[in-house]
Every structure is written in C-alpha cells, then in structure tokens.
Amino acid sequence: MTTQTDLLDLLCCPRCRGALDHAEGPDSLRCRVCGATFPVQGGVPRLAGESYAASFGRQWNRYDVERPEEDEATFLVKTGVHPRELAGQLVLDAGCGGGRYTKLVARHGARVVGVDLSTAVDKAFALCEGLPDASIVQADLLDLPLAERAFDFAFSIGVLHHSPDARRAFAQVARRVKPGGRLAVWLYRRNTLPQEWINSALRAVSMRLPARVLEPACVGLALLGGVPVLNKLLNKVVNFSNHPDWTLRVCDTFDWYAPKYQSHHTVEELKRWFQEEGYDDLQELSPARSGRLYDWAYGHDLVIGSGVNVVGTRTNRQGLE
Ligand SMILES: C[S@@+](CC[C@H](N)C(=O)[O-])C[C@H]1O[C@@H](n2cnc3c(N)ncnc32)[C@H](O)[C@@H]1O
Incomplete structure (x- = not known):
C-alpha cells in the first residue's frame, strides 16, 4: 500500500486547507499554499500528532483484535450496511483504530480511507497491507484535513465520544459525506445517574494511572468478566467486558478505563446532530444482543458500554456552520 495519488486529491493541509503534494519526495507532503510540510512515515501521512490519544496507540498496537467473522457481524449491526454493498464506493472510516473495519470494507471492494489520531x-496500515484500495492517515477528526462532500459513505464506530468535543467531531465527519451519501455513527449511551457518577469517579482515577498499573487492574476485571452470572450483574455497576475472547476482554476493559475523554449520549441528541448537519431518513439501529432481560436493561439505560446508533442520508441542504 502506498500513498496513492487519489488520496492526495482527498487530503488537504490541516493548517490552511491548501492542496498537498509530494514536492520533497515520497516521504513528505508539502502544502502548495502555505508551504507546511508533513512526514509520510511507514506509509502513513502524518497530518497530526498523537495528542491525547496515546492510550489508543498503545492498546491497538499491543492487542490483535481482528476477528473477521465477528467484525463483519458487528459492522452490519453498527452501520446497517453489509460491507459488500459498499463495493466501488468511496468510504471514510472516521477513527479507524487498528483498522479492523477499514480492512473489512476494503476487502469487499470499496476504496476506503481510515483516519485516526x-x-x-x-497497526491499521500493517493490517491493510496488500489492499491497494485502503489508505491510512494520521489526522484529527476535530479539524479533519479531508475534502468536504467527497465520500459516498462514512462510518464512525466508538470514536467521537473519545474527543473533547464530540459534537464538533461529528460535524467534521458529517460534512465529508456527499449529498445523497450515508453516515453511520455509534456512540456510548448515557446510563442512569448513579451509574454515571460511579463511572466518572472511577475513570477520574483510572485515566491518570500509568499503563503498567492500569493494565494489570484491567486483567483483574477481565477475570471477573469470565465468571458466570457475576459477569452480567456486577458490570451494571462497575464496567468490565464479559466478551468470551480473553484478548478482547482485556483490550475492551482497558479501552474503557484508559482514555482521557469519554462522553455519553442519548439517541435524541445524536438524531438532532444529524438533523442539524442536514441529514434525514434517520434510522436508529438496534444492538446485536437481545433477550427479555437484556432488552429491559437496555431500554432502561442500564447496560454500561452499550450504544446509541443512528444512520442517515445527507440531503442537499447545507448543515449548520
Ligand atoms: C475505541 S477506538 C475505536 C476504533 C475503531 N473504530 C474500532 O472500533 O476498532 C476510538 C479511536 O478513536 C480515535 N480518536 C479519538 N479522538 C480522535 C480524533 N480527534 N481524531 C481521530 N481519531 C480519534 C482513537 O485514537 C481511537 O483509535
């Protein structure tokens, strides 16, 4: 995978929005307008530094979380689209992490750009090796250096709530979609007040811990996640993953406690964001799990780590500036 010419047509300078080119050779990009230069390291244009997202760099490079069958099922549930329906389309993976969904979509014949801070x-670049239609870019969704109204489909799974301004990040992604194109967003659901208080108190401590301390704590919580019955009750108070796969259980638990930012949202709020950005045909997507007890707990906002998930179509109307 190289930095394809068509990727350059989509990228712009994060400082002045000018066009970029390879004026100083393949390992650097230069803005034709302001002259700023940006490295291309390991095949990835670096248009932003890691900033507050270091815990994610650590987690995705350390844990191998690609599970092709599960990823395909999750993608369908969280976007409402089977990846094969995206063949031939230009797709944006906004907050691609280690690239599991970027790879999935590229394998099904889409031209996809995965962006992460x-x-x-x-890890995403390595995962997508050999897929010429997948490109990976290090950039900030809060000021996204990509062409507006360019993508047929954009998705953002579990990302925007990890920025200091989820609404702004949403707008930046929403404006990269073409009129008539679709956007799917999954965000953490706001739980009941007592759950939110407990979680905020725990995370106020956990996100300040060094990884060498937090990670063993997450391993301990992941052990609880394997204890039948307890693993479905206790995590309504203190969150931990109960995924059957050990690696995913530890990684998901670390993913909850390590990040600096984590905001929780309601479906009404997310739908309003879509409308304010000029989207209609909104559809609320249901979670993969179901069952009487789960549906009851989910409907009462008791499932910590569950989501609010909406997909919509961009109209020709301009969104709010
Ligand atoms: C929980 S991970 C989800 C990754 C991927 N969507 C997945 O489900 O495998 C959240 C990702 O959002 C990225 N992120 C957070 N804030 C960002 C920003 N402002 N710009 C780009 N990426 C950001 C993090 O670096 C992290 O990889």
Whole structure:
C-alpha cells in the first residue's frame, strides 16, 4: 500500500486547507499554499500528532483484535450496511483504530480511507497491507484535513465520544459525506445517574494511572468478566467486558478505563446532530444482543458500554456552520 495519488486529491493541509503534494519526495507532503510540510512515515501521512490519544496507540498496537467473522457481524449491526454493498464506493472510516473495519470494507471492494489520531494507524496500515484500495492517515477528526462532500459513505464506530468535543467531531465527519451519501455513527449511551457518577469517579482515577498499573487492574476485571452470572450483574455497576475472547476482554476493559475523554449520549441528541448537519431518513439501529432481560436493561439505560446508533442520508441542504 502506498500513498496513492487519489488520496492526495482527498487530503488537504490541516493548517490552511491548501492542496498537498509530494514536492520533497515520497516521504513528505508539502502544502502548495502555505508551504507546511508533513512526514509520510511507514506509509502513513502524518497530518497530526498523537495528542491525547496515546492510550489508543498503545492498546491497538499491543492487542490483535481482528476477528473477521465477528467484525463483519458487528459492522452490519453498527452501520446497517453489509460491507459488500459498499463495493466501488468511496468510504471514510472516521477513527479507524487498528483498522479492523477499514480492512473489512476494503476487502469487499470499496476504496476506503481510515483516519485516526493515534499511532494505532501503524497497526491499521500493517493490517491493510496488500489492499491497494485502503489508505491510512494520521489526522484529527476535530479539524479533519479531508475534502468536504467527497465520500459516498462514512462510518464512525466508538470514536467521537473519545474527543473533547464530540459534537464538533461529528460535524467534521458529517460534512465529508456527499449529498445523497450515508453516515453511520455509534456512540456510548448515557446510563442512569448513579451509574454515571460511579463511572466518572472511577475513570477520574483510572485515566491518570500509568499503563503498567492500569493494565494489570484491567486483567483483574477481565477475570471477573469470565465468571458466570457475576459477569452480567456486577458490570451494571462497575464496567468490565464479559466478551468470551480473553484478548478482547482485556483490550475492551482497558479501552474503557484508559482514555482521557469519554462522553455519553442519548439517541435524541445524536438524531438532532444529524438533523442539524442536514441529514434525514434517520434510522436508529438496534444492538446485536437481545433477550427479555437484556432488552429491559437496555431500554432502561442500564447496560454500561452499550450504544446509541443512528444512520442517515445527507440531503442537499447545507448543515449548520
Ligand atoms: C475505541 S477506538 C475505536 C476504533 C475503531 N473504530 C474500532 O472500533 O476498532 C476510538 C479511536 O478513536 C480515535 N480518536 C479519538 N479522538 C480522535 C480524533 N480527534 N481524531 C481521530 N481519531 C480519534 C482513537 O485514537 C481511537 O483509535
């Protein structure tokens, strides 16, 4: 995978929005307008530094979380689209992490650009090796250096709530979609007040811990995640993953406690964001799990780590500036 010419047509300078080119050779990009230069390291254009997202760089480079069958099922549930329906389309993976969904979509014949702030882009690039239609870019969604109204489909799975301004990040992604194109977003659901208080108190401590301390704590919580019954009750108070796969269980638990930013949202709020950015045909997507007890707990906002998930179509109307 190289920095394809068509990728340059999509990228712009994060400082002045000018066009970029390879004026100083393949390992650097230069803005034709302001002259700023940006490295291309390990095949990845670096248009932003890692900033607050270092824990993600660590986690995605350390844990191998690609599970092709599960990823395909999750993608369908969280976007409402089977990846094969995206063949031939230009797709944006906004916050690609280690690249599991970027790869999935490229394997099904789409031209896809995966963007992430952290060094997870290195893992994503490695995962997408051999897929010429996948490109990975290190950039900030809060000021996204990509052409507006360019993508047929954009998706963002579990990302925007990890920025200091989820609404702004949403707008930046929403404006990269063509009129008539679709956008799917999954965000953490706001739980009941007592759950939110407990979680905020725990995370106020956990996100300040060094990884060498936090990670063993997450391993301990992941052990609880394997204890039948307890693993479905206790995590309504203190969150931990109960995924059957050990690696995913540890990684998901670290993913909850390590990040600096984590905001929780309601479906009404997310739908309003879509409308404000000029989207209609909104559809709320249901979670993969179901069952009487789960549906009851989910409907009462008791499932910590569950989502609010909406997909919509961009109209020709301009969104709010
Ligand atoms: C929980 S991970 C989800 C990754 C991927 N969507 C997945 O489901 O495998 C959240 C990702 O959002 C990225 N992220 C957070 N803030 C960002 C920003 N402002 N710009 C780009 N990426 C950001 C993090 O670096 C991290 O990789």
